[in-house]
Amino acid sequence: MQSAIAEALLPWYRANARELPWRADGFGAWGVLVSEFMLQQTPVARVIPLLEAWLSHWPTPTSLAEDAPAEAVKAWANLGYPRRALWLHRAAVQIRDHHDGVVPRDVVTLLSLTGVGDYTARAVAVFAYGDRHPVVDTNTRRVMARAIDGTAHPAQPRPADLDQMAALLPASRAEAAVMNAAVMELGQVTCTARSPACGACPIADACAWYAAGRPDTPDTRRKQARYEGSDRQARGAVMRELRGATAPIPQQRVLADWHDAAQRDRAVLTLLEDGLIETTGGELHLPR
Ligand code: SF4
Structure with missing residues (x-):
């Protein structure tokens, strides 16, 4: 059965694959790495415009590494899960400092970069460098x-x-x-x-x-928690406020009218712990 699947899929893909930026010839390993970070939790249509802006601003890992982490977090805009921006910045610094500014090719070395898990390491090795590994999303x-x-x-x-x-x-x-x-x-x-x-x-x-007639077999996966009313939503709101601010904001004024003060405080605390925001003299700002 596997060989029948493989035989039918290759010609289908060659005739029908969507044109996506990361599939273009010469897109490069840095572009593939950035796109894989962005695509981890975000749909393709939202990723494309931000990916293009990101790569024209930071066309190489070194150019990103030389900018402040706050700039990466700001440019991440509404992609969600902003930890990925910070991780991507850290990975860029590691690529500059330990890999001569070139995205590594081999899966084990890729796995040593911050924020790169098994899926991303394989995706870069396969889609950027053409190596032979299974990639599963x-x-x-x-x-x-x-x-x-x-x-x-x-x-x-x-x-x-x-x-x-x-x-x-x-x-x-x-x-x-x-x-x-x-x-x-x-x-x-x-x-x-x-x-x-x-x-x-x-x-x-x-x-x-x-x-088998498309039987309705049970779904045993863990369900994702609701976003509405969640701590994640509060974290997103804090990030949005700090991204839009032109100067640090006193901590008590951040999300001052949030409906759940304990949730707002939790959001601020966990963002500080994650290094996504920083505090100086009681004022909050993006990481410098
Ligand atoms: S479930 Fe339907 S769409 Fe999916 S692989 Fe089978 S035949 Fe194709």
Whole structure:
């Protein structure tokens, strides 16, 4: 079944892949690394304009490393999870100081950079440098769960996901990179979480879930907490206020009218602990 999936997906991807900035020839490893940081929790349409602005302002890791972390946090704007901006800045400093300003190629070295986890390390090695590794994201997991395991939802991420994806990779390095991208693309545009378009799917004939009549199997994944009313929402509001400020703000004036003072204080405290904001003389500001 795996080989039928691989055979159908490669030509489908070559004919149908969306044109995305990070897929352009010569986009470069720095661009791929930045895009992977941004795409971790944020949809493609919101990432593209900010990615372009980011790369024209900081075209190399060294150019970012030489600017203040606060500038990275500001440029992160509304992408959410602003820790990623700080981590990306730290990674840029490490690339400048320990890798001659060049994004490393090998997965183990990539993993030593701040904020780079297993997925991102593999994605950079494969999509920027063309190396042969399995790369598994949420979309990949959903496609494999349906097509191979015959379940409606993937399980919690597990090491076996990499083995499953590795079994789909063609022997050639170049084709293996395309296959990783093709499975993700299928999950993003066709085999979506809410309404899989099986009638238009290139691997429908080889899909176990489709063959079984699309059974409604249980979803065993942990649910993400609601954003509305959460501490995350309060943290986002603090960050927005400090990003928009032209000078440090006295701590008691930050989110002064927030409906839950204890939640606001928690948000400020955890942002300070995470290094996303700093305090000087009782005033809050972005990290300098
Ligand atoms: S046939 Fe349907 S469920 Fe199976 S991979 Fe294609 S879109 Fe997903």
